Amino acid sequence: MDSVFKLEPFEDNYEVGEDLGSGHFAVVRKCIHRKTRQAFAAKFIRKRRGGGRKGAKMEDIVKEINVLRCMNHPNVISLHEVYDTKQEVILVLELVSGGELFDYISEKEALSEEEASAFIKQILEGLKHLHDNSIVHLDLKPENIMLLDRTSTKIKLIDFGLARKINDKDDVRAMMGTAEFIAPEVVSFEPLSLATDMWSVGVITYILLSGSSPFLGETLQETYHNITALNFDFDHDLFQNTSDLAKDFIKRLFIKNPRKRGSVNDCLNHPWIKPSEPREAIA
Ligand SMILES: COc1cc(-c2ccc3ncc(-c4cccc([C@@H](O)NCCN(C)C)c4)n3n2)ccc1O
Numbered sequence: 212m213d214s215v216f217k218l219e220p221f222e223d224n225y226e227v228g229e230d231l232g233s234g235h236f237a238v239v240r241k242c243i244h245r246k247t248r249q250a251f252a253a254k255f256i257r258k259r260r261g262g263g264r265k266g267a268k269m270e271d272i273v274k275e276i277n278v279l280r281c282m283n284h285p286n287v288i289s290l291h292e293v294y295d296t297k298q299e300v301i302l303v304l305e306l307v308s309g310g311e312l313f314d315y316i317s318e319k320e321a322l323s324e325e326e327a328s329a330f331i332k333q334i335l336e337g338l339k340h341l342h343d344n345s346i347v348h349l350d351l352k353p354e355n356i357m358l359l360d361r362t363s364t365k366i367k368l369i370d371f372g373l374a375r376k377i378n379d380k381d382d383v384r385a386m387m388g389t390a391e392f393i394a395p396e397v398v399s400f401e402p403l404s405l406a407t408d409m410w411s412v413g414v415i416t417y418i419l420l421s422g423s424s425p426f427l428g429e430t431l432q433e434t435y436h437n438i439t440a441l442n443f444d445f446d447h448d449l450f451q452n453t454s455d456l457a458k459d460f461i462k463r464l465f466i467k468n469p470r471k472r473g474s475v476n477d478c479l480n481h482p483w484i485k486p487s488e489p490r491e492a493i494a
Pocket residue numbers: 231232233234239252254288304305306307308310311354355357369370371372
């Protein structure tokens with residue numbers, strides 16, 4: 212990945228294909244490199260112009276690019292090159308075609324513990340790569356976890372639009388992320404840390420095992436209250452076949468004090484993720 216933004220017309224080098232989806236100020240399209248015929252996912256990010264509010268601030272776009280440039284891991288999407296045009300910045304990214312983990316679990320409702328543990332282990336391995344580089348994702352949710360292809364259960368973390376470099380001297384505080392996945396410190400606008408992502412891992416694990424979201428309320432306020440009050444339980448109907456080990460894994464992440472919450476290394480060493488002997492059939 213070269214470190215400069217290309218200024219030549221994007222369509223001189225790429226054929227633009229179907230829309231894959233869209234988000235805040237951005238649309239993701241499938242693109243084919245004209246010379247090599249290799250397929251990529253291109254994220255077209257609209258630039259904020261003048262004093263307007265439409266479009267992304269260039270400083271935020273550069274932050275996302277700098278985060279992506281640090282990434283080199285099989286469970287993290289990779290950045291190929293960047294184009295800078297008058298209206299947009301275009302991130303050319305590796306293409307994954309297996310769809311969102313969100314859709315995969317929606318079709319299956321709840322997963323077996325082996326499947327859930329295998330997905331969570333990959334999410335943790337990708338997250339360890341971020342955290343070892345002092346990067347916090349801040350928007351971990353099933354929609355931002357994609358399957359490599361339709362037949363594989365290999366996953367990639369995507370969407371680093373909210374990711375931040377954490378350093379000791381500067382406070383990172385922000386009200387961001389998707390309500391049902393955010394940690395108490397985000398709701399309370401307190402300093403964020405790598406532990407903020409670990410709370411989201413707990414929410415994702417709970418959903419993979421039960422098909423239900425632990426803190427989701429009828430309203431945004433109710434969801435925020437459930438999060439700050441740690442108002443969750445392991446509903447018998449949803450968790451009657453779930454092992455105590457899996458519930459212990461989740462409980463070690465739903466801890467209000469970020470300093471006491473399990474780290475990515477604690478999780479990777481937890482027996483639900485790293486069984487000490489070959490896993491016998493879990494009830
Ligand atoms: C690096 O930042 C992003 C990457 C991507 C990305 C990277 C590779 C890639 N291959 C296929 C796709 C893809 C396929 C279908 C839908 C979408 C996307 O629009 N929805 C994904 C998550 N969404 C909630 C941001 C993306 N992607 N999306 C999407 C959003 C991002 O903010």
